Amino acid sequence: MSVARVEEFSEALRTAITNRGLGLERLREHLSQNGVSVSLATLSYWQTGRSRPERKKSLQAVVHLEHILKVPPGHLSGLLGSPRPRGRWLRRAPEAMSAFWPPPTHVEEALQDLDTQWDDQLIRVSQQDFVTIGADRTERSFRSRQVLSASMDGPDRWVVIVHVDERDRPLPAVRALKNCTVGQLVQDPARGLLVVELLFDQSLRKGESIVIEHELVNQAPCPLATNYERKFRMPTHEYVLEVTFEGAVPASVTQLDGSAVRPGRTLLDVALDVQPGVRGFRWTWT
Incomplete structure (x- = not known):
């Protein structure tokens, strides 16, 4: 610094x-x-x-x-x-953008025509996900809020990667909500992949920060909701995940590491200094 x-x-x-x-x-x-x-x-x-x-x-x-x-x-x-890098982190390079996605080669193919040069230059200050599960136990919408800071002059977009398990349903629609617009989309329904550029209102200078928001909305008939996962390819200072159930509460809930979580109308995961990997919840219904 x-x-x-x-x-x-x-x-x-x-x-x-x-x-x-x-x-x-x-x-x-x-x-x-x-x-x-x-x-x-x-x-x-x-x-x-x-x-x-x-x-x-x-x-x-x-x-x-x-x-x-x-x-x-x-x-x-x-x-x-x-x-500032310390100890064993000193020589650690960022994970590839296809990291943690199954299989990585499919994601790499979807990304090849997009401009991803700025992704490593965006410091992940805060990632906040808000998930709504309908009364019929289906995935209705996912709203995300990112606070990003530029480590150099030039970043002008954020690339979103979405992978869905249900291949016989339409991919979700993307809505830009704050300080961004939808750019190029790559859709691969057969593989359940959606990749989209969120273009900033203006490119960032070194040290500048931006708050962007977008929403993924499923089209009817919406798939049954059984989990939510967020993949982190780079360290993130703060992460907040809030899953809200509009109807019945799940019978059981676990974090992705297998630890049990008490079921409730709202599931909340708050973490600081998140390292590359995957976080989220899985749940079962009665």
């Missing part, structure tokens, strides 16, 4: 603290009430630019700071960029 980026974060933090009218001691108390321990010296270093949040607990504190200071999600953490 350059000195300029540290100064941008510290300046934004100082401005947010001033606008909120809180002293550092009060800010520390608010963090403590949220189960986050940060010393006064550390808060002072962050706002003067003497140091920046880097470790997992510090990045968690920044997410809470955004809530306490009443600034948009990603407003502060988006200025941090990726943590």
Whole structure:
């Protein structure tokens, strides 16, 4: 990270603290009430630019700071960029865009005519997924919100990859909801694949952030809902998954690692410092 980026974060933090009218001691108390321990010296270093949040607990504190200071999600953490490489992560390259998709060759074929050069240059600040399951237990819609930050000048799009299990049904329709428009689509119903470009309203400069939203809407007859998965090819500072059941509650729910989850009207998964891999829920009906 350059000195300029540290100064941008510290300046934004100082401005947010001033606008909120809180002293550092009060800010520390608010963090403590949220189960986050940060010393006064550390808060002072962050706002003067003497140091920046880097470790997992510090990045968690920044997410809470955004809530306490009443600034948009990603407003502060988006200025941090990726943590400086440490230890075994020093030589780790990003996963391929086809990683975690079955089979990868099909995804690679679908991507070959799309411009994916900017994907590695978008820092994943926040990924939020909102899934609605209808009263008839079918997949109605999936709404996603991304907070992204550019690590260099130029990024102008986000590429979405969708894989569906039901091959005898239409692929979902894509709707751009915020700060983006639908660009090129690649549809392969036989393989259950949909790839779409979400074009930003303008290309990003280094250090700039953007919030985009899009929605995937299934066409009737909608498929029976039994799971939701989000694949991460690059580290993501924050992930939130909310699955809402409009009707019956599932009989049983598990996370993808097999651990049991208590069934309810809403399933919630909140994670920080997410590493490449797959997260989500599976469920069964009575």
